[in-house]
Amino acid sequence: MRPVHLDPRSPLVLDVHDLGRRPGSTRLVQRVVAAPDDLGTAVVGIPPGTDLELDLRLEAVTEGVLVTGDVRGQAVGECVRCLDRVDVPVEVRLQELFVYPERQAAVADGDEDEDLRELDGDLADLEPVLRDAIVPVLPFGPLCRDDCPGLCVECGVRLADHPGHVHETYDPRWAALTALPGHDKTKEEG
Secondary structure, three states: OOOOOOOOOOOOEEEOHHHOOOOOOEEEEEEEEEOOOOOEOOOEEOOOOOEEEEEEEEEEOOOEEEEEEEEEEEEEEEOOOOOOEEEEEEEEEEEEEEEOHHHHHHHHHOOOOOOOEEOEOOEEEOHHHHHHHHHHHOOOOOOOOOOOOOEOOOOOOEOOOOOOOOOOOOOHHHHHHHHOOOOOHHHHHO
């Protein structure tokens, strides 16, 4: 089976040919790209196709190309207490070394990390790097506000809209007492 090569026209693929494998040569990349699929969790994530701002520096080093920079976007999710929409601004710093294919073994020998990213010719794929940088910084349990009271467990009403909302609860074990003569239910409620 023939290996799949990267599409140089993809906005998430960086062409590093102009760095010429000369350590110290750099290039700045600033672009707005569409967010790829699966850039989040089941609760919160950056919707596919929304804007991600990339502000990157590509630097040739002996082992490959070092990509550093900032990524900004807007994640969307649901409040874990009241299920309202939550917008979460995301700004992450990333740093990733893309090694030259012939340097892969030399770099891997000195490092136990098997997750080295390898250049595909002169192309670097940013999509997995973005996923690895963004997903861990997303909130595990997003909230619309820190003091969100959530939903009523009895009826599901949004408690922020009804701050005094309560339900009368009767212990069924005492229900027989209400049938006794002289029991006035209106006195208990008042």
